[in-house]
């Protein structure tokens with residue numbers, strides 16, 4: 001148990017809280033403090049994405065306001081990333097932050113390149129915090145590399161004393177508790193206000209404001225909302241045609257570079273090769289490596305002036321112009337716990353001749369199917385093609401097959417026709433799970449492909465295929481087992 005742990009200040013960076021503890025503890029080395037609090041052996045990386053926080057939380061004495069949730073939400077860098085992760089990804093990261101075995105894999109690299117190497121301060125926040133709380137501290141919002149001005153004071157941030165160039169870092173007791181550098185230079189006197197004349201200055205300010213907006217609204221912003229908005233805007237601005245494909249004659253890449261200018265993007269830390277040929281597809285679909293959050297912020301500014309406009313502006317309904325609509329779509333697997341629930345969020349569309357194909361896959365069960373619509377009218381066409389019944393279905397079908405396995409194998413060997421059952425059986429819908437189950441049952445009774453096909457009103461070849469598929473699986477299993485036995 002610790003003797004004490006300092007209370008946090010508003011928007012204080014987690015590292016700054018640990019640093020204040022370090023100074024008060026009298027321990028000579030920061031690294032020892034890190035080990036004592038979190039059982040980690042690095043400093044900077046663990047400030048950017050902490051780990052083993054539960055160890056710390058269990059050791060803070062007395063009543064306090066800390067929780068895993070509050071540290072992550074109010075003092076870590078993660079809230080800016082959160083809207084761009086799926087629930088599952090985010091949950092894994094949270095688990096890591098609480099307690100880690102080994103190396104943190106997800107999230108750490110994506111955050112690292114967004115956070116400034118030197119600690120940055122707003123000269124006026126230094127003064128204001130000192131007057132209000134009796135000491136100055138590190139603000140989280142100022143540490144994102146692309147935030148170059150304080151969203152509260154509209155002043156440029158500093159990462160070293162403008163007079164003596166002494167840098168601000170976590171090592172060697174170089175963080176500031178007072179608004180003076182260690183050579184006693186009064187830092188608020190260096191506050192340089194933005195004047196918003198040029199396009200660049202306006203942009204720098206907008207990016208700082210929008211970053212702040214993201215952090216404050218992380219709860220209300222989620223990946224599906226962003227995906228939907230991108231689709232709406234891309235349609236409205238004509239980057240996507242109503243058939244759901246990228247338009248060839250309009251290039252988001254070119255327009256984006258023209259809107260911001262390559263020089264201004266460089267000031268914000270974006271290099272031209274980050275705006276590559278596929279950037280529109282990756283960022284608008286939020287698929288693949290789309291984790292440069294500044295690019296998202298800029299896209300939103302490009303589309304509607306600011307992040308809050310982008311997310312809040314009511315669009316005229318574009319739904320009728322999107323093939324298969326904008327989802328989510330129902331899972332069609334009767335065995336899935338999400339059956340007929342709108343659980344599918346991604347639709348992959350492609351076009352061939354006059355038809356647009358949409359492929360839908362349920363994450364819950366793996367069931368994958370394709371629908372078609374007319375390219376001109378976007379009217380859905382009849383028929384659903386099941387590409388893959390998914391792992392859940394396969395597993396259950398295998399279970400049923402096993403019940404009849406021996407009888408079926410025997411029947412296949414003899415292939416001797418039995419007398420038809422007299423009982424009238426009701427035949428379920430073809431290819432439904434009940435239908436396939438019945439097929440196993442009927443075949444093991446009548447012992448003939450032909451007879452089974454007749455009773456189930458399908459073709460001999462279908463019956464054969466279904467049975468042989470399971471046969472192959474079993475032979476494969478037996479083979480690998482016998483190999484094991486030899487070894």
Ligand SMILES: [Zn+2]
Pocket residue numbers: 122123124125126150151152153154
């Ligand atoms: Zn400030």
Ligand SMILES: [Zn+2]
Pocket residue numbers: 161162163164165166181182183184185
């Ligand atoms: Zn100085």
Ligand SMILES: [Zn+2]
Pocket residue numbers: 331332333336337338339362363364365366367
């Ligand atoms: Zn499903």
